[in-house]
Amino acid sequence: MMTKVELETFVEGTTHYFATAANQPASVGSPYIVQEGKPTIQEFTGMISIAGKRRGIVYFTASRPMLTVMLMRMGETELTQENMCDLVGEVANTISGNARRDFGKDFMISVPTVVAGEPEKIVTPDNIRSFVIPINWRSHSAQLVVCLE
Amino acid sequence: MASANAKASPLTGGKLKLMICDDSNIIRRKIERELQIERLQVIATAANGKLAVEAFRKDPADVVTMDITMPEMDGIECVENLVKIKPDVLILIISALSDKATAIEALKKGANGFLCKPFTDRQLTEALEELLRGAGNDD
Known part of the structure; x- marks a missing residue:
């Protein structure tokens, strides 16, 4: 089970990512537990597997319109599906990688796996609770989902 | 992911050859686009460590930006x-x-500097300038 302090690491990482990489701060809400069913999956999802001292997954999921605006804000001119897949992977990778500042080097992260649509491909472990961190950025919403032993 | 892209590099005027290695296409393009140091010229980009080594053997760069978490061969x-x-x-x-x-x-292992993602244009420029200053390559 994750602690409040551990979740705060991911909230801070998400806040820092949008302010720095997307050139505009996001409103990052309080994490909540998914009580029933599976967490939300949007059109594009970047997923990182966590191994080592902690095990589980971290994923960032967002819509095409949000990723389009993010790419534009980053100065990217090629607003392709490939770059949207790249972006969700990079967001998940950056926030998870930054978490090592608090979790230490034994918090081992994989390269990103990216899923466009096909929510059935995102599998969260049944025995671990998923926390959703809601992200509101401009008029868009996205989620960071943290599911760690 | 894009593959290594080693180009010919006939550099003049004391320019330094730069290779960018990152598995993210948008990060490679961001670094290339936001590079504000005239003495650096991008000669190659690579999507993983293995491709970077291949490109480097053909045409060794003077300066390299290197991601760590990558498929095939990591940055370390x-x-x-x-x-x-x-x-x-x-x-x-x-x-x-x-x-x-x-x-x-x-x-x-031999790296000379460290810049944490996410980064701003200014942080990238400052990190590269510091790298060059440290090696006595500043103007």
Whole structure:
């Protein structure tokens, strides 16, 4: 089970990512537990597997319109599906990688796996609770989902 | 992911050759687009460490920006390989892995600087300028 302090690491990482990489701060809400069913999956999802001292997954999921605006804000001119897949992977990778500042080097992260649509491909472990961190950025919403032993 | 893209590099005017290695296409393009140091000229980009070593063998860069978490060969192993080929290469690690142990390991293997993702244009420029100053390559 994750602690409040551990979740705060991911909230801070998400806040820092949008302010720095997307050139505009996001409103990052309080994490909540998914009580029933599976967490939300949007059109594009970047997923990182966590191994080592902690095990589980971290994923960032967002819509095409949000990723389009993010790419534009980053100065990217090629607003392709490939770059949207790249972006969700990079967001998940950056926030998870930054978490090592608090979790230490034994918090081992994989390269990103990216899923466009096909929510059935995102599998969260049944025995671990998923926390959703809601992200509101401009008029868009996205989620960071943290599911760690 | 894009593949390594080693171009011919007939550099003049004391320019330094730069290779960008990152598995993210948008990060490679961002670094290339936002590069504001006239003395650096991008000669190659690579999507993983293995491709970077191949491109580096063909045309060794003077300066390299290097991600750590990548498929095929990670950035730490790649740094070791590049330093064996060209001991005086300047390597700036640009990674999301923000723990001290990773930074220390990269520096021990031969990297010269560390910039944590996410980064602004200004932070990138400052990190590269510091790298060049440290090696006595400042103007």
